[in-house]
Amino acid sequence: MNSSIDASHGPHHTEAHDHKKCISEALGTAEHLCGVRGVQLTPIRHQVLELIWDSHQAVKAYELLDRIKPLQNAAKPATIYRALDFLIEQGLIHRIESLNAFVGCRCSGHQHELLLLICKHCNEVEERPAPKVMETLSHEFSQAGFVAHSKAIEAQGICSKCSEFHGDQT
DSSP: OOSSOOOSSOTTSSTTOOHHHHHHHHHHHHHHHHHHHTOOOOHHHHHHHHHHTTSSBOBOHHHHHHHHTTTOTTOOHHHHHHHHHHHHHTTSEEEETTTTEEEEOTTTTSOOOEEEEEETTTOBEEEEOOHHHHHHHHHHHHHHTOOOSOOEEEEEEOOHHHHHHHSSOO
């Protein structure tokens, strides 16, 4: 099992992206990590994670609730938020602060800092490690005497696929 999915390229940058394999690897990694860590990937947590991985687009909590209702009739907003909190805590998903939405983490196997590229057209999110950016950011934090608990930078724009399709970059 590969617990470190290559994050150097976004999900849509290859012609032959096998999304079923992508989902299978993400869920397998989650099951493995939860087992190693001694935490439970309950059926509801598993379902929420699978729904998040249904695409590489950011998804909002209430969209997840609407989609999980047919599977878990008793699901309430608190059910979804508890599952999301767990998945974030385990490093299996990321919260996209600017969109108040969530996306699967492509590097769940290890602690990491990241750059999230969010397409305004298709809403896909590409996760990139950006080590030079993070190193510079760490230096700035150090100079300021600031202790960061986590680092994620969100950038909104147009992905290469949409740029080619729409013929513009606006």
